[in-house]
Amino acid sequence: MEQVILASSDPSAPSRTAADWAAQEARLHGLPLRVVYGSPQEVSEAKVVVCGLRREDVADPQTAGSPLPANVEAAARPLVFVPDNLCGPLHSEEVTLGVDARNPAAAAIDFAFDSARIRGSGLHVVNAWSLPASAAELPFAIPEEDRAAWENQEVQQLADTLQPWREKHPEVPVLQDVVLFTPAYALLHCSAGAALVVVGRRPGAEWGYMLRSLLREAACPVAVVP
Template identity: 30%
Template sequence: MPRTVAVGLDGSPESRAAAEWAAREAKLLGVPVKLVHVWEPVPEPMAQAPLLGAETHQHWTERVPREAAQGLRSRHPGVEVMTEQLPGHAGELLTKVAKESGLIVLGSRALGGLGGFMVGSIGMSVVAHAESPVVLVRADEQAADEHESDPAGVPSTATAFRPVVLGLDTAAPDDALIEFAFEAARRRGTSLRAVHAWYPPTYYAYAMPLDAELHASLAAGEATALADALRPWRHKYPDVEVVEDSHCGNAADALVAASAEASLVVVGRRVRRNPFGTHIGHVTHAVLHHGTAPVAVVAHG
């Protein structure tokens, strides 16, 4: 379990939405939430300017986390809220904060009517390099969006949480990824929908389209592989209802579609030791940019 739920805060609408999500998650976890405000030091010539002296700069950099913390304390009584200010490069420092806290939440801009996320360079850098889970939250994300609709068809915090969706590769199921998803579902008192998408082996390419019997045989094998991967976790979390979703098709498309009815989407990222580039995988990349629910990226070996 994370020691704190950290948030990268810069005062933008997306970072405020991330802070709200983090406070709700911190309450579920029973840990503090830490608002981390990273600011680039002002170059010396600018710091000496009459309208941007050291005292003025300090006032504005302290105001962002102070006001955000006050708002969270009033809206989320019982949740301990801490603040931290760090000077330097945001991507590097927030990656370090993620390691220290065990979980970090970042905001991303929504893509308007198209849905999905617009993930900035800082967010992508943290996702690509942090070895602790990173959660991306859209600017327009509301608490009610994570819940089922009420009888009037309106999402409401008075109703149950929507399912947690897990993207799972049955060829290499990772314990850290699966455990994170089951724990998230358990905390929310909701079901876990495990999504596994597959394509026929390449040597069937010349036999396309597949006849019905061969397709059914392949589908049964893939469904069995998914059930086998989840079986020990069903025993470990008997109170979590599990829905197994295995079908032929594109994994990214399946997860993006599932995100429309999810409270949280959990996907993986293989840890790369190469310090260059953003190694997050094409499926995770697609979910980050096109999913419509908060997305947790869990690094694994």
């Protein structure tokens, strides 16, 4: 059965923007585009499901409620949310991937490498990390050599995590970025220069601060990969 790119369509501006983005994605993949009225339902042949996103439909990251979690939690396919204020062609084709190198989501990494490959672009892999809990017990400021050692461990962990995909896709230039920020802050900052931000989501996991922040504020489409 041939795969398709599935998109929603209705008179709203977000749906029209999402349909236009889905049409471009279908051309890049060389796949048919199927446009349905209203919220797209899961179909077995959908490679990607594209949805328009109204920013006001996403609850503030400080609150728990939102109309969108049911769509995300039930999805068996990658969902790409295209924001309603996305205007004109993107200036960059770079794909940004948020990854936890110590607990990587393989499906999201696959999706991000493939998205960069079909665009002929680079892949910016962002691993946000935090100081270990033991750092809070130090009586004085953290010695620079300790911080450097912890950061080097994160860099090596990320390199080891990505190695199988880099060998599989040698044509995709990869920028590995280890940053001492929260994941939400790091990815929102990167979204300003990206064509697509990709994050993973484990089935059954509740929405987190990072995902709500991205959908509410990201400057580009956001792919959520189960």
